[in-house]
Amino acid sequence: QKEVEQDPGPLSVPEGAIVSLNCTYSNSAFQYFMWYRQYSRKGPELLMYTYSSGNKEDGRFTAQVDKSSKYISLFIRDSQPSDSATYLCAMEGWAGTASKLTFGTGTRLQVTL
């Protein structure tokens, strides 16, 4: 079983739609859960992070973590063409003196006019 699973998409939605992106994971040791956005041939850029179960909102973005189900989600409201990118979930496993990130494969999102 993969540590982190994410549907690669692609996911195509019309402008203004609500987007739901999801990841599942198997490692109970993960403590922090992140969503990164990656544009083509660029480095990942942090969107949001959450710790423990619950919701966290930042503008049009809401991150949700359900540790009992080992399931995390990112919701994007009122999606815009500029949201078109690959969205990576990432999880932090404690590695001693430095924290390594474990990524999902990424979901490619296309928001159309």
Add this chain to the structure above:
Amino acid sequence: EPEVTQTPSHQVTQMGQEVILRCVPISNHLYFYWYRQILGQKVEFLVSFYNNEISEKSEIFDDQFSVERPDGSNFTLKIRSTKLEDSAMYFCASSEDGTGGWDEQFFGPGTRLTVL
């Protein structure tokens, strides 16, 4: 805004050659990382580095790989004898304090390595 920079943006090399990928982390950061992303696949952790030592390395980071902080600003990844399967995007990242708790890792734009 401070950012992680990487050079070159694209490196083409012949199989068996040595390559050095360079990164300049954010200046007050103490923890440095290399990740790679093979085309169409996920971003994978390679190695973390702190206080001039490797903190952790993945199974991918075998004897062909090495990291170094040769001066106060650069952080390098060396691949001694490149293989075709080393072709990937290599990302450098840095964080202020990697000792647990929340600590954002900032990623550079990546170096695309093509091994022919």
